[in-house]
Amino acid sequence: MTLSPPESSPNPTATSPMAIAPVIVDRKDIDANIWIALLAAGVGTLGIYILLFPLRATYLGQLLFERGWTQPVAILFAIFVMAFTLLKALALLSQLASLRQGWVPMNFPLKSPTDASLAQLQHTLAQRRSLLPVRCARTLGAYMVGGSREAANEVVAEDSSAAAAASEASYTIPRVLVWAIPLLGFIGTVVGISQAVSGFSSFLQTAQEVDQIKEGIGGVTTGLAVAFDTTLVALILSVLVMIPLVIVERQESKLLLTIDGYINDYVLARLPMATPTASLTTSDLQETIQAVLREELPSPEALMEPAQATLEQLVNHLGRLAQALTSDRKQFLTTLEEQHHNQDQAFQQLLHEFQERSQVLVTELHRSQDDFSGHISNQTQALAQLLEQSSQTLQQRLELLASLNQALNALAETGSLQLVIHDLNQSLEQLQPVLKQLSQPRRVMLVEQNAE
Structure with a gap:
């Protein structure tokens, strides 16, 4: 779906008085009333059963009245989805009609965010009920408040994401019901097969004649009919309600994309870009930095007080450290003197023991020498005598x-x-x-x- 540029402007006579401040506009979504759909589903289900009550003997009447409790529930779910789809389709038709109008004309100036005519246009668009004018009003309001295209672009992106999320969430209940309708048919199938099996086992125990066997087989076939008919009705209903729901959901997605394209092409593109600020000179930058430093940094007096306190603490700490060092030095000297005295005593004792042992050794040497000398003298005398004899x-x-x-x-x-x-x-x-x-x-x- 494409849109041509709008040429006609909205009627400004039905607006509020001219004002500069933009109007705060809430987001608007394309939603269908769940309670109306539920009421329509209940009334429709009751009306179908009332209208088809005289036709209970027909095949259609048997499908609705003689196939268990799953049939009315499946019909209720199907009518609810149909009603929801119809309400969504009607809402989409009204929104499609609003796309043909020119909400922001091409000849309308979108220059200054403080322009009175822009505020009047924003007020006019905010009073509309359609999604497109509301989105345009929110975009212009963001431009008037932020003063730049970037602020308006942020609001447009947020509105687009919110609209897509709301649209996706609005289809949650119908999708669940479309998924639940075949499940109800399968439940009916299980119930019918269970009845058929239980009836078949019971008549086999009591069957004695042919007529009884025929009656038992009839009960079995009735249970199988319940099983297959519930599945048939559920599948037909799920197909009938799912196709229109998918079509409507697809059309809503296209509508949201069309609205986003309109706002980007005919509103945001016409908003002026933010003018760059003048470059700061070196002197201005220095003055700004000095002002910030004067404001943020503390004064010299405020810095001196903690510095003096810190210095006093440092002096006290150094004094305690010097005292501790002096005490440690005295203790070290005392310990060193004690060790030196102990070592001196040990050395003196060792020297005394060495002298004693030396004297004992010298005495023993002298004694050994005297003994050896006497022995040598005796030997010499004996040798001299022997020589004299020779x-x-x-x-x-x-x-x-x-x-x-x-x-x-x-x-x-x-x-x-x-x-x-x-x-x-x-x-x-x-x-x-x-x-x-x-x-x-x-x-x-x-x-x-x-x-x-």
Whole structure:
């Protein structure tokens, strides 16, 4: 659905006196009265059953009167949905008629939000009952209050969302009823099948003749007829009411889109854009910042008072800290002196023990040295005696050799033993240096060597 630009303006003679302030206009929705639809459903259901009461013997009468309680409930729901759809269709027709009028003419100036003619137009549109003029009045009122197209655009977006949500919510109950009508048919089906099964089981227990069997089968078929007829009626009713409801809902959505397009094309597009504010100079910006600082920041006096209090607290805290440090230093020195004294005593005791052990060791060394020296002296004396004895023995042997030499010389004179004597003399000459060396006095030296 498209709209042509409006050319005629509404009659301003039927408006309130001229005023600058805009009129507060409430939102308006396309809604159908639920109570009227419910009343129409009750009256329609009662009228159908009264009119068809004489036709109870016909197939239609049997469908309505002999198929259980689900049939009148399904008819009540179907008539309610039809009445609601009819009321919605009538409301849409009235709204479609209002779209053909020019509520905001193209030759009407939409410049200043404080214009008296704009306020008069807004008052005139607010008195209408149709949705389009009310939406236009709310848009112009937002422009007059906000003074910019942006404010009016926000109101238009909110009204569009609210209208779509209200339209969607208004169809909630009819949709639930359209969904409930087939369910009622299925409930009737379950009830009919249950009756048929229970009747079939009961006549099988008591059936003895053919006539009784026929009567039992008739009861079973009656229950099955109830089951299938309730489903048939419910499905037919749901199809009959669902198609018109969908068509009306679709037309309402198109109507809302058309109204949104009209407001965007013929109202918002003609509103002037907000003029940008003049740029601030550097001096103005500095003055503004200084004024804000003077207003927001505290004075120097107000800053000095907490600073002095903070300084006094800091001095007190430092004094307590110095006292604590002095006390800790004294305690540390006392502890250090005690440790030094203890260490000195321990060192003196260790030194005393070392001296005692050193004296004991030296004494033992002297004692060992004296014992060793005495032993060495005894050994030396014994060795000297042994050497002296050896010297005497050698002397005696030398004397014996000398006497033997004399004897040999005497024998050599005899002439027979000259060669033997000559050889013996050579041997004695060779032995003479050794004997002389052995006969010389000797000196024995003792050297002390540390054991490894």
